[in-house]
Amino acid sequence: MAAKYKQNLRELLSSEISLFPVKTLWSVPVNVALVYPNTYSIGMSNLGFHSIYYQINSRADALCHRAFLPSNHTANDFKTLEADKPINEYDIVGFSISFELDYINIINILESAHISAFSQNRHRPLIMAGGPAATFNPEPLSPFVDFFVIGEGEEIIHEIIEQYRKFQNRDKHEILEALSQIKGVYVPSLYKITYDKQGKVQDIKHENSVQGKITKRWVKDLNKFNTESVILTPYTEFKDMFLIEVSRGCGRNCRFCMAGYCYRIPRYRSLDRVLQRAKLGSKYKDKIGLVGAAVSDYPYIDELAEKLVENNIKFSVSSLRADTLREPLMNGLAFSGHKTLTIAPEAGSERLRKVINKGITDEHVINSVRLAHKFGINNVKLYYIIGLPGETGDDINEMIDFLIFLKEYMKGLGNKLGTMTISVNPFIPKPFTPFQWFGMQPTKLLNDRIKFLQHRLKPKGIKVIFESPRISEIQSALARGDRQTGLLLYDIYKCGATTSAYKKAEIEGKSISYYAHRQLDQGEILPWSYIDMGLKKEYFISEYNRAIEGKQTARCTDERCMVCNICHK
Numbered sequence: 001m002a003a004k005y006k007q008n009l010r011e012l013l014s015s016e017i018s019l020f021p022v023k024t025l026w027s028v029p030v031n032v033a034l035v036y037p038n039t040y041s042i043g044m045s046n047l048g049f050h051s052i053y054y055q056i057n058s059r060a061d062a063l064c065h066r067a068f069l070p071s072n073h074t075a076n077d078f079k080t081l082e083a084d085k086p087i088n089e090y091d092i093v094g095f096s097i098s099f100e101l102d103y104i105n106i107i108n109i110l111e112s113a114h115i116s117a118f119s120q121n122r123h124r125p126l127i128m129a130g131g132p133a134a135t136f137n138p139e140p141l142s143p144f145v146d147f148f149v150i151g152e153g154e155e156i157i158h159e160i161i162e163q164y165r166k167f168q169n170r171d172k173h174e175i176l177e178a179l180s181q182i183k184g185v186y187v188p189s190l191y192k193i194t195y196d197k198q199g200k201v202q203d204i205k206h207e208n209s210v211q212g213k214i215t216k217r218w219v220k221d222l223n224k225f226n227t228e229s230v231i232l233t234p235y236t237e238f239k240d241m242f243l244i245e246v247s248r249g250c251g252r253n254c255r256f257c258m259a260g261y262c263y264r265i266p267r268y269r270s271l272d273r274v275l276q277r278a279k280l281g282s283k284y285k286d287k288i289g290l291v292g293a294a295v296s297d298y299p300y301i302d303e304l305a306e307k308l309v310e311n312n313i314k315f316s317v318s319s320l321r322a323d324t325l326r327e328p329l330m331n332g333l334a335f336s337g338h339k340t341l342t343i344a345p346e347a348g349s350e351r352l353r354k355v356i357n358k359g360i361t362d363e364h365v366i367n368s369v370r371l372a373h374k375f376g377i378n379n380v381k382l383y384y385i386i387g388l389p390g391e392t393g394d395d396i397n398e399m400i401d402f403l404i405f406l407k408e409y410m411k412g413l414g415n416k417l418g419t420m421t422i423s424v425n426p427f428i429p430k431p432f433t434p435f436q437w438f439g440m441q442p443t444k445l446l447n448d449r450i451k452f453l454q455h456r457l458k459p460k461g462i463k464v465i466f467e468s469p470r471i472s473e474i475q476s477a478l479a480r481g482d483r484q485t486g487l488l489l490y491d492i493y494k495c496g497a498t499t500s501a502y503k504k505a506e507i508e509g510k511s512i513s514y515y516a517h518r519q520l521d522q523g524e525i526l527p528w529s530y531i532d533m534g535l536k537k538e539y540f541i542s543e544y545n546r547a548i549e550g551k552q553t554a555r556c557t558d559e560r561c562m563v564c565n566i567c568h569k
Contacts, residue, residue: 008070012040013081017232017284020054023063025083025090029168030062030161033080033090033125037097037105040068045236047227047243047291048131049096052153054230062161065090069105078113087113090125092164095145097131100478101471103141107493110144117490119146119189123172128160133479135216136262137431137528140481140489142188146176150184150531151217152248152263154225160185180210184217191530193483199510201482201525213532216262222248222269228277229285238289241316242281246274246304247292251556252321254346255357255547256385258430259293262533264564266293266556271300275307278315287336288315296324305332319344322364325371334375341372344383348391348399354550355390357543362402369410378418380410386449387427387441389547396449400456407460421463424450426472430479431528432535434543439517440476443469474502477515482527484508485515539564 025031034053036043043049043066056064065080067087079086087093093115095106106129107117116122120143129141130149138148149156159182167178173189180187190210194202206212219225227245249263278288288308292298295317305328308315314336317329322343345360347353353360369380384399407420426446429438446469454464478485488507495501502512520526522541546553 009079009081009084012233012235015234019230019232020057022065022082023057025063025065025080025085028059028061028063029165030059030092031090032056032062032064032092032094032161033067033087034064034094034096035067035087035109036069037095037102037109038069038099039071041236043068043096044231044233045238046096046098047229047245048098048153050230050243051225051227052094052096052130052157055154055157055225056161059158059161061165067109069109078109088115088125091168092126092128094128094130095134097129097133097141100133100140100475102133103478104489104493104497106141107144107490108497117144119144126164126172126175132258132262136258136531137479137481138186138188139193139483139527140478140485142483143486143490145188146172147179148186148188149217150186150214152219153217154219154227156182156184156217177207177209183211183215186214186531188483193527195482195484199482199484199508199514201527201529204525204530206530212530214530215532216534218263218265219248220267222267223273226277228281232284240285241287241289242278242285243289243291244274244277244281245269245291246295246298250293250297252294252297252359253357253543253553253555254359255355255434255543256346256388256427256430258433261432261535263293264534264556266297268299271304271307274300274304275311278308278313279311282311282313286314288313289318290315291318294319294321294324296320296329302326302328305329308332309335320368322360322368325368327371327375330371330375330377334377338377340379340381341368341377342381342383343368346383346385347388347395348384348386348402349395350398351550352388352391352395354552355547356385356388357547357552359552359555365402366406366409369406370413373410373413373415373418378410378415379420380406380418381421381423383423383425385425385427386453387446389427389435389438391441396452400453403457403462404460407462419463420461421465422453422457424453424464424466426467426469428472428476428479431526432531432533432540434540434547436480436526436540437520437522437544439519440473442517443473446472470499473516474512476517477512480518480520480527481515484510488512488515535564 036049053064056062065082067080110117127146129145130153134148135150163178167175176187179185191206193204196202229243247268249266250260251266254260281288309332320343346358429435450466484507492501492505
């Protein structure tokens with residue numbers, strides 16, 4: 001098994017094109033192993049992972065090597081790709097975390113690398129974690145991680161390395177105290193959290209030397225950094241693309257979406273910068289992948305699409321909104337060989353879209369399908385969330401009626417061979433959203449609604465794919481979990497991380513199901529209350545109330561408003 005794992009590492013490395021030289025382990029003062037807690041294919045598709053890897057390696061005093069979870073999820077001796085060395089030989093092991101389901105992989109990786117899973121039981125290496133999941137709620141991983149990066153990493157990673165160098169030869173506690181002085185660094189061991197008998201947070205105390213509130217870090221000017229592919233490989237989902245981030249954050253205020261709040265304010269790279277990087281990327285790959293929360297909201301998207309076509313550069317986009325699709329972009333996608341229009345109405349009815357503040361109508365979807373057909377894009381894929389707050393059977397029926405109408409509408413356009421697919425995912429409440437206080441709907445209800453959708457839509461030629469509500473339940477529990485959830489996760493890992501282990505595990509009478517479905521009170525202390533995202537609790541409560549009333553909130557614009565006040569900070 002070990003020999004096969006080593007051979008796989010060699011094959012992966014030999015297939016790569018690195019756009020900068022690789023450094024030798026211990027040739028610099030600070031050596032970082034950057035770990036993506038899932039497979040190589042998934043990790044190397046993540047632009048945030050590329051970005052931090054590049055930033056560390058751009059320094060003369062530091063290096064960064066990569067490690068990934070083996071495809072069979074087992075490895076007796078966990079090693080880096082570049083050096084073929086165990087990750088426990090590095091100064092810092094950093095985890096880039098995007099998904100809750102990867103949490104248990106972190107425990108697996110640490111123990112496979114002969115590193116104690118629990119922070120309190122080890123001295124070196126230091127374990128660092130960052131990424132979207134770590135930003136909005138680090139607590140479930142707090143027993144295992146020495147320090148977290150809260151927010152965006154391109155700037156703060158340099159401050160961390162500089163501070164680490166100053167205290168590198170001190171004991172662990174002194175190093176962590178020094179790192180805790182950096183804005184955006186959270187050191188769990190310096191914060192004591194107590195719980196009441198119901199498992200609710202009773203109090204959060206911190207040592208006098210550290211910040212009471214951890215302020216999220218964010219990059220104000222994206223043009224200072226090139227967030228793009230820095231290593232090219234055929235073994236990723238986007239193997240034919242050179243990825244470029246065109247925007248970050250989203251101002252649409254969708255009330256279920258963590259990215260819209262944790263990465264606010266919306267920011268955009270300049271048109272000239274994106275074009276420059278696209279021309280560079282086209283020398284290496286056949287297509288450019290434009291990445292952003294809503295690429296069709298990029299203010300220069302029409303001009304960018306036209307310029308790319310003029311330069312004979314094909315491109316793809318990570319996301320589209322039905323209300324901002326126009327002919328220049330659609331023409332560019334058709335030129336690039338796109339065959340499928342992918343948009344996300346999210347909610348089944350127009351009433352429910354007002355509740356979640358999606359801002360998309362049935363007419364927007366219809367117009368998008370018509371525009372796509374005009375340019376020869378005949379397949380349609382639609383993303384929906386079920387189990388949203390306030391959802392009823394009437395919303396599901398309205399969704400079904402609209403989809404059947406839309407399928408017939410496609411045929412009426414002359415599009416008789418085009419496919420229609422809907423992807424259905426259960427609602428998962430996320431921290432730092434107006435819906436953070438809601439619990440997830442019961443899995444039986446969600447399963448029944450999925451079966452109902454399949455029963456009604458399959459005979460009409462509409463394919464239904466979905467995420468298992470049982471898997472979503474685990475995500476929900478971890479998304480709003482606390483330190484006790486982390487201990488529960490460790491017990492699940494020790495029991496083999498099977499479906500049965502997830503179902504049976506309990507800590508002080510509380511199970512995964514309890515954490516997933518519990519309703520939170522607006523007056524209680526939330527596990528993530530010590531994080532300052534720049535948005536006040538009163539703002540989230542106001543948006544919660546507007547959702548209950550079915551009132552919409554306007555999107556962010558370039559002009560400063562007084563809705564959330566984050567622009568004034």
